[in-house]
Amino acid sequence: MSEPIKPLSLHVPEPGCRPGDEPDFSDFEIPKAGQTRMPEIDAEPQDMRDMAFSIIRVLNKRGEAVGPWAQYLDVDRLKQGLEHMMILRALDNRMMSAQRQGKTSFYLQSLGEEAVACASQMALQKGDMNFPTYRQAGLLIANDYPLEMMINQIYSNKEDPLKGRQLPVFYSAKEYGFFSISGNLGTQYSQAVGWAMASAISGDNKIASAWIGDGSTSESDFHAALVFASTYQAPVILNVVNNQWAISTFQGFASGNAPTFAARGHGFGIPSLLVDGNDYLAVYAVASWAAERARRGFGPCLIEHVTYRAGAHSSSDDPSAYRPAGEGAIWPLGDPIERLKNHLIALDAWSEERHEQKSAQVLDQVKQAQKASEAIGTLTSGAHASARNIFEDVYETMPPHLVKQRQEAGC
Amino acid sequence: MSEPIKPLSLHVPEPGCRPGDEPDFSDFEIPKAGQTRMPEIDAEPQDMRDMAFSIIRVLNKRGEAVGPWAQYLDVDRLKQGLEHMMILRALDNRMMSAQRQGKTSFYLQSLGEEAVACASQMALQKGDMNFPTYRQAGLLIANDYPLEMMINQIYSNKEDPLKGRQLPVFYSAKEYGFFSISGNLGTQYSQAVGWAMASAISGDNKIASAWIGDGSTSESDFHAALVFASTYQAPVILNVVNNQWAISTFQGFASGNAPTFAARGHGFGIPSLLVDGNDYLAVYAVASWAAERARRGFGPCLIEHVTYRAGAHSSSDDPSAYRPAGEGAIWPLGDPIERLKNHLIALDAWSEERHEQKSAQVLDQVKQAQKASEAIGTLTSGAHASARNIFEDVYETMPPHLVKQRQEAGC
């Protein structure tokens, strides 16, 4: 080329629309449900690169389950799945209010992306371990973790299993295959790979399922996890929840010039799948496929769940400052609860009336749990775990300097 | 699948051969010279994914330059390139001995991979900045940095431009477009991207060229650099020197299940090229292409240079403990100096005799420089920069506590 060189300028990504703009997803390409193929469970990564570019979808617009991935779930489990998502949404709703009422310091909901965690959990077995971020409460609910325990944690009350130490929603539930949540984004990702390696070293059959948000894929742990998972072929599912937003920063800052997050797996020879995260059946099918693959020794998978964070980032955030309010409503992959409900209706196994009944029942269940929990206490009412608890569990045995400090603290 | 599940086991990569084995590269697939295509300078990354899997080669077995990438260099520059590589090899040779003689504490050579840095430098312009690792001395030599200055640094003598502070070969030469070398692997990679972003922010046309070894791609900075380069479309060349080995660890631990390091760029939408690193013409052509692309505002490129670390990792290492001694000799991409020499001979612009003359002349040149440098001093003979230098340049202005410490040190 001999054209004159123009001065360089910095490219800074910009989302399609900002507050004041008409929300618009017309650039967002979605294949029809049923169109994306299903590779063999032991397919070589290089023979399935296409999977990172075409969203796996099962439920079509009419609520029918179609295509090669539409094969796993009976009606009872579907109803269970619907219930899980409804409980999660009801809980989120109540807890957002509780936060505003000062019963807790902080809350963080899953609104709009309930299917991702709820359906994924159903594909795991007892003994497997999730390494979640703060937005996978659905894993606990789908695994029948008591709601009251969740709320006790959120309220930091006396029965909080984490003794008031952790920020609300930073659950830990080993018996339920739910690893302790860290506030530092990404750290769980390489830990999940290590846990999976340990299963392989021990000759066990447990697998790990790692969780990370679109924004957090930029963190270093994402890279370390992919390197180690690839090198040691660890039995781990590497989930990326692409809900389009970090806090105020849209996913374009993390994905950069790449078409999908799933494509990140290719540089590591890790099979990578793109799934409609608001399609309960698709998420379940893909998670089951990946779990089976890992458990049978065929190594790691990366799954990008395409979804939308319909609510605020957290109780500390107001999204109207950085994105158009109506964006969630026109999100092309719809709402996960609506879609599963419509599927059950299409199967003649459900109806609007039963759905309303179920809603009421679920709300009641959450209210009961909340009531029980409030009877114990909230952050601002009733006792929480005593100051003594600060000094415990720093080490298994309290060293002398901490004993001294505890005494100084008068406890 | 309903087959019973077998216990998992850990996959640990293993190189093809170990000490005692017959060296063997029969698995290593190499396309013929001239076969790999050249995309348009502004081609979209997704339209050139194939480039990450097929090695760009220009020089064929007969020493001819063939194919679409064979177009850039005239005979004078080729001779210059040959000389650069010969100087580098002679310097390495002398300095390895000097290290054994105790004239310096440490040395690290480029043996077998001289073309990578030497040819790449020729594709850059004044004002551009390399962010090298310790194995890119070729950048300095190809940019006519005085040999004596290099040796002064290696000897930590009184004329060492880095005042005895840095480990030998950790050069810094701003005026020669050579960024200060860090001992911490990988850190220069994200810095290079930042430097390139700064050029774009400033509306300049300078580009950065970042360097990293195969092993070091596992470090976090590699990821951060790719993320930022992709997001801001920084004018940077991201070089990966795949010389097959880290220290005792073969490249399979870093690449894992991926076919190439170049493929890592795909998850970021970064155009990625694979080049025969022992082919001076190919390296030059690819570097020029990438430099032009970056300078014209088409963003970053990743280049994997496929080469072989023919020597020990450093003066502290003995590779016979972990790889067969004869491996280097049968390395399928040959020796970069031999290949360029043969090309020049094939062009009738060179001969074995002239090559020998040149060898002698180059050796003499290096010896002269070494002599001059030794006259100033070595690590163990003659003075080095005084203790006072420890305290300087920690800050621009020495704060009181350092003044006090300097006094305490009696200097």
Place this chain on the structure above:
Amino acid sequence: MKRMTMIEAIRSAHDVAMEKDEKVVVFGEDVGFFGGVFRCTAGLQEKYGKSRCFDTPISELGIVGTAVGMAAYGLKPVVEIQFADYFYPAYDQIASEAARLRHRSAGQFTCPLVIRMPTGGGIFGGQTHSQSPEALFTHVAGLKTVIPSNPKDAKGLLLAAIEDPDPVIFLEPKRLYNGPFDGHHDRPVTSWKKQEESDVDEGYYTIPLGKARIVQQGSDITILAYGTMVHVAQAATKQANIDAEIIDLRTLLPLDIKTIEKSVKKTGRCVVVHEATKTSGFGAELCAIVQELCFYHLEAPIARITGWDTPYPHAQEWDYFPGPKRLAKALLNTMETK
């Protein structure tokens, strides 16, 4: 003069710096369009454009690593780490790179870089939104470390940090962003807007790094404090009814040793206070220096009142926080000794 909160003062510092010097670039997570989760950079992108104030991917390593490269190029990056608790991924770039670039390149390359981070607790942020990592910076040769305690200082010190030719860690006590919190969490906090001391010059001014401020003169005991603890010290002094000299260190490195020495030699007693964990906290360094320089003037051991050597808890925040009650007790204790 305008009455500003600490957030407004920090924003104003950015603004006048960007106005004055086009080499100043500002970036970090949520820093661009939205203006930062604490709004310290609000309006800058609109005013100075996207290539001088922009959002970044969530990679503290990438933020600092690219900033080092930019600084080496000749720009003056002022970057934000969203919470000090999240600096760890960037530590290698801070300690091994930014801090040593001038030295290892014998001055060829320099790193005029400011890394801002909200620090400290008191907002029910739990263990990952409450930490005070200052000692992890003061141990690293080549860094300067600054912590303001009020809006005026915040602006003047930040501008001095931006002018500084070397990397500066700028820790912003987030509990002070809106008002002077003295540790009485059960009492309402009055906004900076209602404090005379928060009249801030709207123009460009600097407060030199390395100069402490004597918050109040006193003759009985010296309290060494910084950030939020400056206000706690004031409250504790009143509570204990003691004529204490309170020194706001403002810059931890370089440290204003002279002011400290003079004060302790005068009072003969010293208490050090910080929120960070005790062991190897910056208080240890202060004790070491004071005992060395004022040995023959000390009438009692130097006491340290600090966060406990545990993670920062959520519900037990006020049991952890070294509030006025604990400090007052230590003051009385140190007064009684000997």
Place this chain on the structure above:
Amino acid sequence: MKRMTMIEAIRSAHDVAMEKDEKVVVFGEDVGFFGGVFRCTAGLQEKYGKSRCFDTPISELGIVGTAVGMAAYGLKPVVEIQFADYFYPAYDQIASEAARLRHRSAGQFTCPLVIRMPTGGGIFGGQTHSQSPEALFTHVAGLKTVIPSNPKDAKGLLLAAIEDPDPVIFLEPKRLYNGPFDGHHDRPVTSWKKQEESDVDEGYYTIPLGKARIVQQGSDITILAYGTMVHVAQAATKQANIDAEIIDLRTLLPLDIKTIEKSVKKTGRCVVVHEATKTSGFGAELCAIVQELCFYHLEAPIARITGWDTPYPHAQEWDYFPGPKRLAKALLNTMETK
């Protein structure tokens, strides 16, 4: 009993630990086939197989991150960071994760993990093969930090660290790997093979964490040292011809405060010595503790002899290294004071 170098003692510790407990897994850069750049893990892969001792990608973050996951699974990872200078990329996993996992999960998940790293200078390694970052670990609640000074301790302490239910940072003074270096760089060093004190039990034994060792009794002054500096202290004491009590701390956290207190109360004088940079080094913590506990017994200020607050230089290594000459001078100085 067998006479071992420190390298052999460390290798032997790995060996008997892996023999005893199949949950012990060992990995790191060049640790597997080659046996480590300092050969501390030589032979283990051959003996215990590739899934118990293996090489890793060059990612300190990945090494520690995966080790945290493995520890949570129930294994006991013992990992190597090739040089302590390279721990920074793993600091987030160490400080935010390993150190806090037990606490934040209320004991549901634990992290019994040993992170070994060669530390300190004296080998002409320049600024990235010479650092002593111990204070960056002692400031983090939830970690234990150990530094042996001889082969016997190295093995016994490493086995105790492996048995420990919590994360332990195990710093190995690389200058002591082959012989007891006392800072006289101009004199030949005799190998551990020629020292009686390096007779090491070939079997399994532990030396408890948190117990210091009195290297030599003395009545004039107490020297607090660890790692290489223990030997420097011995040389300096001879040089100064002083009846010093030398305490080898062995474990920095938990610290054997009782032994320190008893000694300083006896001698009335104290000098602290370490290789790390001075400001906010572990010596500061020692000064703070000693002045607090022994205030009324101290006859002179506690002196700190340390590395300078600069990067570790290459050619000027011996100007930087706090050798016997500097220490002897400080000892005499402290003796003369008052």
